[in-house]
Amino acid sequence: MGNLQDISGADKTRIVELIDSYSDRKWPLIPLLQDIQEACGYIPPQAINLIARGTGLFPAQVQGVITFYEQLYTTPRGKKIVRVCRGTACHVRGGKTILKLVKQQLGLEEGETSPDLEYTLETVACIGVCALAPNIVIGKDTHGTMNPKKVAQLFGERKEGV
Ligand code: FES
Numbered sequence: 001m002g003n004l005q006d007i008s009g010a011d012k013t014r015i016v017e018l019i020d021s022y023s024d025r026k027w028p029l030i031p032l033l034q035d036i037q038e039a040c041g042y043i044p045p046q047a048i049n050l051i052a053r054g055t056g057l058f059p060a061q062v063q064g065v066i067t068f069y070e071q072l073y074t075t076p077r078g079k080k081i082v083r084v085c086r087g088t089a090c091h092v093r094g095g096k097t098i099l100k101l102v103k104q105q106l107g108l109e110e111g112e113t114s115p116d117l118e119y120t121l122e123t124v125a126c127i128g129v130c131a132l133a134p135n136i137v138i139g140k141d142t143h144g145t146m147n148p149k150k151v152a153q154l155f156g157e158r159k160e161g162v
Contacts, residue, residue, distance in 0.1 A: 007040075007044045007046050007047065011039070011040045011044060014036075014039045014040065015036055015039070015040070015044070015047050015050065015051075016050070018032060018035050018036055018039065019032065019050060019051060019054035019055075020054075022035075022054070022055070023054065028055055029051075029055050029057065029062065029065055030065065030069070032051065032054075032055065033051070033062075033065065033066060033069075033072055034072070036051070037072060037073065041076055041077055041079075041117070042073045042074060042075055042076045042077055043066060043072060043073065043074050044074070045074045048062050048063055048066075075113070076113060076117055077113055077117075077120045078113045078114055078117055078118050078119040078120035079117060079118055079119075080118060080119050080120075080138055080139050081119075081120045081122060081137075081138075081139060082102060082106065082119055082120065082121050082122070082136060082137070082138050083122045083123065083124040083127075083136065083137040083138075084098060084099045084102055084121070084122075084123050084124070084136045085123070085124055085125075085126060085127050085133070085134065085135045085136065085137070086099070086123040086124065086125065087124075087125055087126030087127070087130065087133075088126070089126065089130035089133040089134075090126070090130070090133040090134040090135055091134075092133075093133040093134045094134050094146075094147075095133065095134040095135075097148070098134045098136060098146045098147075098148075098151060099123065101148055101151040101152075102121065102136065102151055102155065103121065105151060105152070105154075105155035105156070106119050106121055106155060108120075108121040109121070110122060110123055124137070127142065129142060129144060132144025132145050133145075134146045136151075136154075138154070
């Protein structure tokens with residue numbers, strides 16, 4: 001495990017402030033981890049020892065909680081999380097092609113984050129709007145009835161900018 005020097009100055013300051021702000025709270029670990037993730041975009045692994053000390057836990061316990069909660073991450077994530085639906089309705093209406101095109105446009109495979117930390121690409125199970133299949137979700141926005149043209153419109157600018 002690295003040390004806090006490996007984290008950017010701003011992140012380090014914010015993490016220390018957050019740990020301090022939780023020092024009087026009971027059961028602070030999960031909200032503290034969520035706040036650190038919100039502030040830094042992820043939970044830097046180098047901060048785990050410090051978080052453990054601040055919450056009176058063992059580092060392995062902190063790591064265990066992070067591993068348990070799918071929504072907590074120890075690797076940087078993109079500002080925009082792109083989720084391509086791989087549910088049945090989307091699949092039969094061309095979801096596989098949409099995923100392929102999104103991968104091409106972003107230059108990412110599933111689970112990857114772009115080096116500029118703009119995008120993370122994921123797939124999800126049915127998101128409940130099958131009538132609009134195939135769907136993708138960018139951040140909190142759902143984009144339905146996707147087709148190659150719409151994919152190009154959504155991400156074309158990025159490809160030109162790379
Ligand atoms: S299968 Fe994609 S929204 Fe239901």
